[in-house]
């Protein structure tokens with residue numbers, strides 16, 4: 344890396360780092376991106392399953408129409424055609440006894456499109472459905488960024504304050520809270536949940552629709568982003584870790600790579616997770632700049648995904664939430680990706696906030712998944728399981744517990760030429776692709792202003 348003005352080093356090739364690098368390289372900065380692993384995308388990646396050669400994601404990722412930054416990134420790297428946005432929100436739910444129901448946005452203008460959808464949820468009694476309108480009214484009034492009472496509440500406490508019945512919580516709100524915040528409603532922050540619901544429910548009709556990746560995640564994020572960067576004069580180095588960020592005065596002076604090389608960029612953007620940030624600095628620098636000593640301020644929450652291949656397709660939906668089950672979602676990957684014609688039907692079963700499932704052996708998790716499928720899909724009883732695989736992401740997201748928001752750092756730091764990106768920084772969103780991309784773009788904006 345030469346020392347001419349506009350040289351930027353991006354540490355980490357997750358979606359936050361990719362967003363920063365793509366934005367800056369399309370604005371004529373000279374970008375070097377280094378990633379310690381052999382793939383780009385960070386927590387968003389896919390690989391080929393040995394036995395079936397199907398693409399397997401490290402865990403199912405859904406986006407929404409309100410992911411404006413993520414969709415812009417996908418557009419820039421020409422991946423948008425590989426993600427399909429529902430015409431309007433449509434989410435299927437299955438109850439083991441009460442059968443199927445759907446949350447479906449109507450053609451009414453926002454927010455009535457979703458309120459009318461909530462009133463159509465057959466898994467809830469009529470009085471319970473009407474009490475959902477209380478939440479709707481609270482969402483329209485809420486100011487989560489300034490309401491300190493809301494910031495002190497958990498999701499459970501907030502729902503209780505709005506007189507939501509146990510059924511409403513169990514069969515709707517808890518599923519949405521665990522799905523979006525990846526931890527139990529008794530732990531996570533009401534203000535972040537309100538922000539998510541406001542973005543999804545009170546925005547445009549298309550904001551609440553689901554955006555579904557139609558290819559393996561690496562073919563949608565990591566690989567096209569690497570092509571984009573190389574085509575715009577950027578350099579991408581995989582299998583290369585940053586070992587040390589050296590600080591002199593109030594600036595990063597040099598960065599030591601695992602290859603032994605020392606680079607002297609004008610600007611450095613770190614997009615590493617909170618638990619990797621302190622490792623970039625020596626003890627003395629951490630003492631001098633405690634803002635980088637963040638590891639103990641956050642708690643991570645895992646996601647477990649059980650991938651199963653059967654000899655027939657017994658799930659009619661593309662994806663469906665299971666009510667009253669340890670398995671939260673079933674994704675029909677054969678329907679989502681298209682049938683490859685090899686006679687195997689691929690399902691991906693997701694358990695979010697999966698702390699108590701992490702210690703379970705693969706065989707136990709597969710048995711649990713099969714039991715749940717038999718409860719919810721009668722036809723699965725005659726299907727034969729051909730292959731199985733379990734992916735466990737121990738630190739899938741940080742857990743957005745009450746009080747955590749105060750520790751999320753801004754993109755600017757005390758060091759003039761060092762910026763922070765990543766889903767855990769102060770995005771005012773939960774740990775999501777959207778938050779990560781937003782943080783990457785925000786760092787790029789800050790860098791552009793220095794020019």
Ligand SMILES: Cc1cc2nc3c(=O)[nH]c(=O)nc-3n(C[C@H](O)[C@H](O)[C@H](O)COP(=O)(O)OP(=O)(O)OC[C@H]3O[C@@H](n4cnc5c(N)ncnc54)[C@H](O)[C@@H]3O)c2cc1C
Nearest residue numbers: 355357358359379385386402404405585765766774775776
């Ligand atoms: C199973 C699973 C399911 C999920 N589902 C959804 C979903 O449905 N919707 C959604 O929006 N979000 C979902 N998420 C969350 C989403 O994946 C993350 O919020 C997002 O990918 C975080 O991106 P990031 O760039 O901030 O961090 P990361 O992806 O963690 O990227 C950081 C990168 O930095 C690299 N790095 C660390 N240290 C160094 C170093 N010293 N030198 C070089 N490189 C380094 C790491 O290897 C990594 O690649 C899910 C996450 C998981 C794991």
